[in-house]
């Protein structure tokens with residue numbers, strides 16, 4: 127797996143660049159964190175990387191092939207190995223579907239894929255869903271519940287179960303813990319960390335919260351007004367060379 131972004135810019139209007147000449151790459155098994163305040167361009171970047179949003183300047187390539195949002199077949203191929211989790215698990219789960227059916231959506235889309243890390247080899251779809259729920263720490267009986275009957279943390283676990291069902295090589299997380307209580311945030315981060323270790327998937331973790339990013343990721347990028355102002359490895363977080371904006375984020379987090 128390799129994701130390479132070069133000179134990526136995105137404008138919503140003539141005068142405003144939401145993303146401004148971003149260049150970075152992510153390699154197999156890495157966990158890259160992108161941190162920035164509100165309006166810095168985090169969601170725009172996630173949407174562009176997922177092919178949900180077009181861009182005119184720069185390039186994005188996945189495993190050496192360009193991501194061209196206009197090509198449906200390329201995008202389908204890409205989605206076989208790239209999954210996502212968003213902040214709002216409520217709107218990403220269909221309220222009318224029992225949990226087990228929601229969990230199976232990606233597998234229903236890509237029938238040719240079979241998740242090798244599931245403990246059970248079965249053709250029983252419901253059992254596959256239950257196995258996935260167990261992997262993310264939910265009990266089997268949750269399978270029959272509806273999203274409205276679950277807590278925020280439980281819903282986010284369901285979103286994670288669904289995302290990992292096809293064993294993605296790359297998981298893009300856009301503020302996955304932002305709407306959760308602090309203790310639940312930690313549990314979700316622990317789960318992602320554990321899953322990353324067991325599956326060796328690559329994680330791109332986008333968040334306004336530098337504590338969450340530095341808990342999970344060994345490489346960090348800082349986004350400010352659409353520009354990458356700092357990039358560093360976790361061990362250099364407190365280094366004097368850090369950009370003033372990074373230092374300000376760290377300081378604000380310690381004051382909270």
Ligand SMILES: Nc1ncnc2c1ncn2[C@@H]1O[C@H](COP(=O)(O)OP(=O)(O)OP(=O)(O)O)[C@@H](O)[C@H]1O
Pocket residue numbers: 138139144162163164165166167168169170171334
């Ligand atoms: N669909 C859109 N049309 C016009 N401008 C947009 C659109 N989406 C985002 N923007 C603008 O692009 C900039 C970056 O927005 P984006 O949502 O990517 O930031 P963010 O870092 O995710 O913020 P937040 O954490 O508040 O969601 C902002 O100035 C925003 O107003």
